[in-house]
Structures are given as C-alpha cells and as structure tokens.
Amino acid sequence: MKFWKDFGSLLDLAVGILIGAAFNKIVQSLVTDILTPLIGIFLGEVSVSQWVWSYQLPLMDKVVEIRYGSFLQACLDFFIIAILVFIIVRLVKQLRDKAEDPKDTSIPTPRDIAILSEIRDLLKEKNQP
Template sequence: MINEFKDFIAKGNVMDMAVGIIIGAAFTAIVQSLVGDILNPIIALFTGGIDFTGWFYALDGNEYASLDAATEAGAPVFAVGKFIMAVINFFIIAFVVFMLVKMVNRVKAAAEKPDEVAPEVPTGPSQLDILIEIRDALKK
C-alpha cells in the first residue's frame, strides 16, 4: 500500500494539480485585492460613493449600522453586496483565464506551425480533364 501511495504521489498529474491549487490561491488573493482596492473605489466614484460590500438586507426587520453589526447580532441577512462582489470577481477571473488560454493556444499554434511551407507538387490533369479531352478529340 505504501508503494502504491508513492507511485500515486510521484505521478506528474498530482504535482501539476498541487502547483495549480497553490497558484490558484495566490491568484484569488490578487483578484480580491484588485476588486476591493481598485475596482470598488472606481465603481463607488461613478455611483456617487456607493460601496457594494455594505449592501445588505436584515431579514428580522431591524435596522443595523453595518453588515458586521447585523451578523454580530445574529440577524439573518441577505448580503447582496458580497454577492455582487463575488460576481464581479468571477467575471474578472473568467476574463483573465480566457486571455491566458488564448495566449497559450497562440503559442501552441506557433510551435506546431512548420518552419517551411512545402512547395506544391504540380499534379497532372485530373481524370475528368482527360475524359473531356478524349471526348473533344472523338468529336473532331
């Protein structure tokens, strides 16, 4: 069983997956910073200072100063602003991944492209052309 585990760990797919998870976690931190520190202030500028992360609805009917105050009080809340930010995060991540895949596909296509284009070998007339010539010769 230990040997099977060693074989499993030694496979390249497991290591690739581990690297992907680590990079994904780091990428998530970058995107959260991009959204929270750069995009939110820009959106707030255009919307008159509205901060999405503060949008919430308390389902118990009480008024709370902030989302943190409502959650500390134990009130059930719809955190609409957090959801909006999650959607914005998703679109940013999806766009960046799209651009990465597009770049990788372009690099792959360039690598697979042959250096020299083979010259076209001239071919003789097709079978149809020969039959047409025979027909025309017979008519004469």
Template structure:
C-alpha cells in the same frame, strides 16, 4: 482491496491529477493576487471605491446603519451586496484566466510542429489512402 487501491493510486492519471491540483492551487493564488492587488485598485478609480459589501436588507424591515449593527441586534439579513461582489470577482477572475489561457495557447501554436499529411483522398471513391499510393486499394483506380 489494498492491492486494488495501490493499483489505482499509482496509475499515471492519478499522479497527473495530483500535479494538476497542486499547480491549480498555485495558479489560483496568482490570479487572486492579480485581481485583488492590480485589477481591483484600477477599477476602484472608475467606481469611486464603491463597496457593495454593506448593501443588505434587514428581514425585520427596520433600518440599520450597516450589517454589523443588524447582526448585533440579532436580525437576519439578506446580504445581496456580498453576492454582487462575489459575482463581480468571479467574472473578473474568469476573464483574467481566459486571457491567460488564450495567450498560452497562442504560444503553444507557434511552437507546435506542422505534421506532413500521410494520406490523401482517392479522386474516384473518396476513400482515405496512403499518400504514396499509385492505385486505390478500395476501387482499384489509378491515382496520381
């Protein structure tokens, strides 16, 4: 069992996964900072510093000034404002990650070498053949 675990742990995929998790954690910190420190303050200009975190429904039906007052009275609350904030944060983060990945893919496409084709189609049987072939190995037709 120990040998199997060693074999499993030292495979290349496991190391790649560990590196991916570490880089993902660092990337998460960058995206979180971008959203919280740059994008959210800009959005607060347009929303007038709207704070959803105090939007709630007290289960007992009474009115409470804020969530802390309801919790102090030991009342269960449905905190739909916190949920709305979480959904908005998720959407903003997903959009930011989409933009970043899109830009990285554009950079990668510019640097990727264009591979020359190594095959062509036989005009008679439409089989894939070597680009240098003068005769199709499948239908034995002459190929230009």
C-alpha cells in the same frame, strides 16, 4: 514508467492549483481595493460590498439582513477571474500552436536545378517502352 508520468501530471496540477489560489488573491485585491471603490465613487457609496437590505420581521424584534453587496462583489470577482483565465488560456493555446507548427525551413530549389529535373523526367518518360 506510466506511474511516474502520471505522478508528473499530478505535480503539474498541484502547481496549477497553487498558482490559481495566488492569482485569486491578486484578483480579489484588484476588485476589493481598486474596482469596487471606483464603482462606489460613481454610485455615491464607499463600497458595493456594504450594500445591505434589512427587513424587520413582524411580531419579532429581529432584523434580517440580506448582504447583496457582498454577493455582487463575489460575482464581479468571478467575472474578472473568468475573463483573465480565458485570456491566459487563449494565449497559451496560441503559443503552443506556434510551437507545434514547424515553419518550412527548406531551401527552395534553384531554377536551373528545377529545369534539369524536368528534363530528366521527360527523358525517362521518352525512353520507357
């Protein structure tokens, strides 16, 4: 039976990975199509990912391009994904904690029964030698 239980956990993990991949595409689109152009508007550029630092190698006709804009965009993607995953994990944890905490659904003892119980306990104490 343990094998099948572990296999179920493996399926849960696989589903999580697939959902994570789809979630990554959504966040990447959010950053690439919405946030990066907004940042570009304030910085006077069309897209941060197009920022390039070019360097002409001496004694050669080669140009080396360092695409730091793509790196910045990847960092922004990671940051947004990390924040969203953190928020989702916290929400799931709060929901699990709520589900695990059984609320006290017991009915409070009426006052007259509580008094009768106290009288019974006092009579038991009095009758004991």
